[in-house]
Amino acid sequence: MTTTAPPSHDSTLTTRLAAIVGERRVLVREGELRSYASDGLPGYHARPSIAVFPGTRDETIAVVRLLAELGLPFVPRGAGTGLSGGALADGVVLLGLHRLTRIISIDAENARAVVEPGVVNASLTRAAAPFGLHYAPDPSSQTACTIGGNVAENAGGPHCLKYGVTLNHILAVTALLPSGDVVTLGNADGENDGYDLLGAYVGSEGCFGVALDVTVKLARNPQAVRTLLADFLSVDAAAHAVSAIIASGIVPAAMEMMDAATIQAVEASIYAAGYPTDAAAILLIELDGAAAGIDDDATRVAAFCRGAGARAVRTATDPAERARLWQGRKKAFGAMGRISPHLVVQDAVVPRTKLPAILAEIHRIGDRFRVKVCNVFHAGDGNLHPNIGYDATSADESERVHQAMSAIMQACIDAGGTITGEHGVGLDKLPYMESLFSAGTLGAMCALRDVFDPDRRANPGKVVPVHSCREWHAASSARHGGGS
Amino acid sequence: MSRQLVSDTAREVAGSVRAARENRAPLRIVGRGNWLDAGRPCRASSVLDIAPYSGIVEYEPGDLTLTARAGTTLAELARVTRAEGQWLPLDPGGSPESTLGATIATASAGPLASSFGTPRDQVLGCELVTGTGDVVHAGGRVVKNVAGFDLVRLNTGAWGTLGVITEVSVRLRALPALDRTFAVEMSAADAWQWLRASEYTPLAAELVSPAMSTILGTGASAVLLVRLGGNEALVSAAATSLVALGEVREVAPSVWDALAASEPPGSAVLRLSTAPSRCPALWERAAAIVERAHGSAHATLGRGVVRCILPVGGQDEDEMARLRGIIGALQHLGTSVVERLPASLWPSLVPPSAADPLSVGVRNAFDPDRLLNPGILGELA
Numbered sequence: 120m121t122t123t124a125p126p127s128h129d130s131t132l133t134t135r136l137a138a139i140v141g142e143r144r145v146l147v148r149e150g151e152l153r154s155y156a157s158d159g160l161p162g163y164h165a166r167p168s169i170a171v172f173p174g175t176r177d178e179t180i181a182v183v184r185l186l187a188e189l190g191l192p193f194v195p196r197g198a199g200t201g202l203s204g205g206a207l208a209d210g211v212v213l214l215g216l217h218r219l220t221r222i223i224s225i226d227a228e229n230a231r232a233v234v235e236p237g238v239v240n241a242s243l244t245r246a247a248a249p250f251g252l253h254y255a256p257d258p259s260s261q262t263a264c265t266i267g268g269n270v271a272e273n274a275g276g277p278h279c280l281k282y283g284v285t286l287n288h289i290l291a292v293t294a295l296l297p298s299g300d301v302v303t304l305g306n307a308d309g310e311n312d313g314y315d316l317l318g319a320y321v322g323s324e325g326c327f328g329v330a331l332d333v334t335v336k337l338a339r340n341p342q343a344v345r346t347l348l349a350d351f352l353s354v355d356a357a358a359h360a361v362s363a364i365i366a367s368g369i370v371p372a373a374m375e376m377m378d379a380a381t382i383q384a385v386e387a388s389i390y391a392a393g394y395p396t397d398a399a400a401i402l403l404i405e406l407d408g409a410a411a412g413i414d415d416d417a418t419r420v421a422a423f424c425r426g427a428g429a430r431a432v433r434t435a436t437d438p439a440e441r442a443r444l445w446q447g448r449k450k451a452f453g454a455m456g457r458i459s460p461h462l463v464v465q466d467a468v469v470p471r472t473k474l475p476a477i478l479a480e481i482h483r484i485g486d487r488f489r490v491k492v493c494n495v496f497h498a499g500d501g502n503l504h505p506n507i508g509y510d511a512t513s514a515d516e517s518e519r520v521h522q523a524m525s526a527i528m529q530a531c532i533d534a535g536g537t538i539t540g541e542h543g544v545g546l547d548k549l550p551y552m553e554s555l556f557s558a559g560t561l562g563a564m565c566a567l568r569d570v571f572d573p574d575r576r577a578n579p580g581k582v583v584p585v586h587s588c589r590e591w592h593a594a595s596s597a598r599h600g601g602g603s
Numbered sequence: 604m605s606r607q608l609v610s611d612t613a614r615e616v617a618g619s620v621r622a623a624r625e626n627r628a629p630l631r632i633v634g635r636g637n638w639l640d641a642g643r644p645c646r647a648s649s650v651l652d653i654a655p656y657s658g659i660v661e662y663e664p665g666d667l668t669l670t671a672r673a674g675t676t677l678a679e680l681a682r683v684t685r686a687e688g689q690w691l692p693l694d695p696g697g698s699p700e701s702t703l704g705a706t707i708a709t710a711s712a713g714p715l716a717s718s719f720g721t722p723r724d725q726v727l728g729c730e731l732v733t734g735t736g737d738v739v740h741a742g743g744r745v746v747k748n749v750a751g752f753d754l755v756r757l758n759t760g761a762w763g764t765l766g767v768i769t770e771v772s773v774r775l776r777a778l779p780a781l782d783r784t785f786a787v788e789m790s791a792a793d794a795w796q797w798l799r800a801s802e803y804t805p806l807a808a809e810l811v812s813p814a815m816s817t818i819l820g821t822g823a824s825a826v827l828l829v830r831l832g833g834n835e836a837l838v839s840a841a842a843t844s845l846v847a848l849g850e851v852r853e854v855a856p857s858v859w860d861a862l863a864a865s866e867p868p869g870s871a872v873l874r875l876s877t878a879p880s881r882c883p884a885l886w887e888r889a890a891a892i893v894e895r896a897h898g899s900a901h902a903t904l905g906r907g908v909v910r911c912i913l914p915v916g917g918q919d920e921d922e923m924a925r926l927r928g929i930i931g932a933l934q935h936l937g938t939s940v941v942e943r944l945p946a947s948l949w950p951s952l953v954p955p956s957a958a959d960p961l962s963v964g965v966r967n968a969f970d971p972d973r974l975l976n977p978g979i980l981g982e983l984a
Contacts, residue, residue, distance in 0.1 A: 226878075226880075228799070228880040229878045229879050229880050231878075272749065273749045273753075275747060279747070283720070283724065284747065286723075286724075286753075286756070287720060287724050302959070302961060306938060307878070308876075308877060308878055308937075308938060309875075309876030309877050309878075309907065309908075309937060309938030310874060310876040310908060310938060310940050312938075312940045312956040313956040313957040313959075313962055313980065314757060314760070314761055314765075314957050314961075314962050314965055315710075315723060315756045315757060315759060315760055315761075316757075316961055316962065316965075317756075318723055318753055318755075318756025318757065318759070319752065319753050319754075319756055319757045319965075321753070321756075322749050322752075322753050323752055323753070326752075341802075342802040362665050365665075365667060365777070366664070366665065366667075366688070366777060367777060368688070368776075368777030368778060368779055368780055369777075370776075408802075408804070408837075409802040409803050409804075409837060409840065409841070410802070411802075411803075411836050411837050411839070411840030411841070412833055412834045412835070412836035412837030412838075412840065413837075415834050415835070415836050415837075416834060468745040468746070468747050468748060469745065470663060470666040470668065470744065470745055471665060471666050471667070471746075472663055472665035472666050497747075500746050500747045501666075501745060501746065501747070502747045535744060535745070536743070536745050537743045537745055537747075537748045537750045538750050539748075539749050539750050540745070540747035540748060540749060541747060541749055542749070543749055544749075544750060544751060548750070552750065552751060555743075555750055555751075556740065556750075556751060557607075557609075557738070557739075557740060559737045559738055559739055560739045560740050560741070560751075560754075561751070562737070563733065563737065563739045563741075563754055563969070564751050564752040564754065566968040566969065567752050567754065567757065567965070567968065568752060569968065570961060570964035570965050570968055571961065582751060582752065583751060583752070
């Protein structure tokens with residue numbers, strides 16, 4: 120964890136921030152700040168020196184300009200649902216954007232919306248529903264996470280298999296740079312000429328500034344949906360079904376796998392979805408689109424599952440059953456959290472053909488470190504979520520969990536994959552960046568950050584290890600950003 | 604060990620870039636040479652030839668991903684992937700002998716972008732050599748990846764000015780079971796209404812001007828070319844839904860190759876764009892101007908992009924004055940991105956495309972000595 124400990128807060132800063140946002144929106148007391156000392160990732164705690172919550176665009180600009188004037192580092196935060204420690208502010212200012220919840224406009228004709236960064240993902244879909252539209256990227260935390268946070272992390276979700284990730288749905292961002300300058304990235308009203316700065320901004324994890332508004336594409340609600348549940352007696356068989364379906368040219372809207380440990384956790388919880396508890400793996404497959412031809416595709420998908428060894432394939436017969444099948448998947452993390460005090464939700468990607476091998480390897484790693492790994496993931500994308508429930512108050516168990524996760528990350532890198540598909544690097548994945556990228560590549564990432572934030576004040580110490588940046592190395596000698 | 608290794612291509616290219624740096628001799632990056640008349644004139648003293656660096660580096664069909672050297676042509680990629688029932692759904696205008704590297708560097712897209720997006724949506728990673736001679740591995744080879752800052756998007760469409768692309772990893776798709784194309788005579792407004800309200804998402808829906816329709820052999824009036832993919836039931840239903848709009852004729856899929864190849868060498872080409880709902884109005888006005896100038900046009904309605912192709916009849920003053928008038932009128936209609944233009948017209952007609960402080964900062968970071976394609980974005984030296 121970072122060791123820098125700037126002065127906790129001084130009264131001048133507090134007064135000046137309060138003058139912008141009002142006293143109630145500036146937190147300085149330890150007890151109040153404790154709520155902001157972690158995000159969705161357990162095991163990491165870091166208290167901000169001050170937390171400030173602007174309620175309007177103008178207040179946000181004024182706050183960031185004040186921080187620029189004073190040369191103070193800050194960490195942007197949406198709903199704090201991130202799973203990589205990206206929103207942790209260790210002794211610096213925390214800038215919460217969750218009060219910026221205005222949906223500025225919905226343009227049904229062009230299927231797009233302009234929203235403030237604090238708009239909750241699912242709220243946007245609700246607001247778009249009367250127009251027959253929805254916002255396609257659907258992280259499991261969609262009832263809480265914000266669009267600003269989604270843009271910062273380039274968030275994914277089950278339906279990204281067909282519809283694409285956040286990057287593919289953002290047309291433009293009005294960004295407030297750490298300097299206080301306001302710039303438009305992308306072009307909502309035509310093609311973008313010049314460098315794709317919007318593409319660089321999406322997924323920059325709060326290091327390139329904060330979004331004041333975001334223009335997103337909305338997707339048309341499909342005419343027809345078919346949700347299938349296939350159960351398998353081996354994970355391997357389920358993985359082969361995934362490959363066969365993908366190779367067929369059918370593009371399911373989503374294709375999610377859950378292993379036995381996950382199924383049992385879900386079925387023992389209030390989110391019980393009727394999954395077969397004796398299965399080694401299930402696939403939850405959704406097809407959507409025009410009604411014409413969808414049943415033919417569903418029949419073929421079921422045949423691919425049976426061909427790969429599925430014991431049974433059932434199709435949801437009504438919207439209620441479909442919702443129930445999905446609730447089990449989306450609340451799987453919650454269900455796991457019920458069995459152990461802490462849950463680390465991991466995120467990595469492997470090439471699709473490596474799924475059977477990597478799942479076997481993850482199982483071996485779990486045995487080696489005596490931890491129980493539950494897998495629930497976006498199988499169609501090869502995007503794994505190996506999760507480990509544990510008790511973070513036990514130093515020994517925490518250490519074994521940490522070692523198991525490191526081994527899993529290395530195995531995914533060795534398989535030609537990557538260390539995060541949708542959760543971001545944050546603090547948690549920093550140690551693996553050097554296993555994945557060369558010094559030259561990390562240096563290029565630092566150089567890009569320096570263009571957006573030459574003073575390195577926005578979300579300092581995240582994403583790229585400080586010590587691996589050649590230029591950073593010279594500038595900041597002994598500072599060391601590392602994991603737990 | 605697990606990090607990506609520097610390819611031989613990158614090693615050689617890095618040597619060339621470092622030599623250019625020492626000699627202060629800027630480089631013109633060239634693939635098959637199909638793009639040399641695109642972009643502003645370059646101030647380069649020597650050519651960096653990427654064409655020899657071709658071939659597939661890694662292709663595992665089950666992963667639906669492929670890595671190839673930058674000099675590999677789109678035709679070669681199509682041949683290799685088709686054998687596995689897959690494709691890279693990118694159909695930029697120009698020759699299929701264009702390279703993958705140039706396609707990514709210029710972010711070139713065609714009608715298929717309507718459903719598959721542009722190169723930024725399909726590139727998973729690339730290896731490149733920056734203007735400082737450093738080798739960078741941006742992104743990776745898997746279909747989802749948010750590790751670190753996105754150098755892939757930054758370099759896609761940067762026209763080589765931030766780095767010489769030496770290898771590219773792309774996402775492939777399985778070929779649809781059926782792939783049929785229909786031509787329907789209809790107005791731009793009706794075409795947009797159909798696209799907007801239809802339950803069907805065509806692979807492509809491209810409106811072509813009468814002149815273009817004549818070139819393609821699809822008639823003498825404006826038509827909407829609709830490319831439908833999917834299973835039998837879906838494609839038939841979608842084709843049937845077109846009947847209400849006008850006379851529907853099935854045309855050979857080769858019409859798309861003909862469209863890509865339809866631009867005479869030396870033409871002036873620019874793309875106008877707007878929000879899709881305003882595209883029919885943009886189309887009507889642009890098509891009228893283009894027709895008077897004896898050019899042709901086609902529009903990807905779903906993206907709101909109109910491509911205008913204007914013949915250039917020589918380099919004399921009168922012809923330049925004529926073109927200046929036409930292009931100025933077109934630019935007046937909306938956002939414009941100019942692709943190809945006689946060299947003398949660039950400075951007066953097109954402002955620099957990367958002159959904002961962030962873009963200048965990016966260029967300074969990756970090519971501080973302006974060694975890579977200098978001038979192509981209209982930037983100051």
